[in-house]
Amino acid sequence: MWGINKKLAVLESRGEKIQASIVGAGQMGRGMVSQMMLMKGMKPAIVVDINPELAKTAYLHAGLKEDDIKFVKTISEANSWMEQGKYIYTDDADIAAKANLVQVAIDATGVPEVGAKFAVDSINNKKHIVMLNVETDVVIGPYLKQLADNAGIVYTGSAGDEPGAVMELFDFADALGFEVRAVGKGKNNPVDLECNPDSLYEYATGRGVSPKMQTAFSDGTKTMVEMTAMANATGFIPDVRGGHGAVGTAKELADIFRLKEEGGILNQYGIVDYINGVAPGVFVIVSTKLPDIKHEMEYLSMGSGPNYALYRPYHLTSLETPLSAALAVLDHQPTIVPTYGLVAETITVAKKDLKAGEMLDGIGGFTVYGTFEKADIAKQIGAVPLGLINKKTKLLKDVKKGELITYDMVELDQNSLIVQLRKLQDRFF
Incomplete structure (x- = not known):
């Protein structure tokens, strides 16, 4: 994404903005709206939620005034108000997929069925589509990608979500010619396979998260979904069903993710996994056979090899999503897609x-x-x-x-x- 800030600044200098629609005004959607308001060349033009007051609140929290925003029920209303420069909110996702001025649509719902319909509708209406909805992607991502390719628009996962963050590290390492041996993510809470929205209600609401979302985190489902997306984008596979889920620190990553005969936990290289104790963040494990590169990696405090960990100690989830939207519109480039189909x-x-x-x-x-x-x-x-x-x-x-x-x-x-x-x-x- 090098240089995307300069391209957005050029848009801003021309008095132009990328018109984005966002479906889902929960925690992630609201953060995204606020972040986009701070960016040059970007506009969260439409926000949708089944509870439209949440969509309105997203705008108000981002600094807009009541006069700046309009509730609409029809596409014609949305088109009219958008042409006048107003921000639109509604409870109808069809408007976000079909309004004339929308260039890129963003799904922040995390609901597979909602994501499927919104993605198809957006693609059919020639809108680039950014999926902060890995739950849909891991089921029908190859189909949606082909549909978008046929329409000449971009289908992509999101920067900031862990699969997108892993992909940036993977592309960086691969471009440099390193042998990438493993990719993965950290997990910041222990897996509880028996948890449910009732047992987690107080904990979740205390954190400002829906009990259903917290359950998906705590029972490990979200981690599994994210690793599936990583696999389908890189061609890497699960080493064992569900992943090893080892425990360790960032400094131990390169030693843990070695073959068993090398003192690690892996049966093979070319795998996706997760680790407890290294969170938030994502990593790739790389190696090289050339002595001068090994020497420089050791000089740079990357370890003695043969494996080295490239670790990004943060991912900003929905706050980074607008970058994927900008990349799709400006460069016609996805952040992460299921390149290898269903791996x-x-x-x-x-x-x-x-x-x-x-x-x-x-x-x-x-x-x-x-x-x-x-x-x-x-x-x-x-x-x-x-x-x-x-x-x-x-x-x-x-x-x-x-x-x-x-x-x-x-x-x-x-x-x-x-x-x-x-x-x-x-x-x-």
């Missing part, structure tokens, strides 16, 4: 004993959580991608706590768009 999957595991006839819920809920596995193995065993599970998913067989849920065990919601798009992806990709 890994986030598959579904029963959170507790469940009975035939029960309805499941999905990410951040009471009944299931996600783990990640190689895509070919997931296909072989018929494991259900977690993003296809919703509250209308019916269990057909008894399932024990900790058991993988396979397609023959469930009746999926056939009215779900993401279920139907996944069928298309499975057929054609």
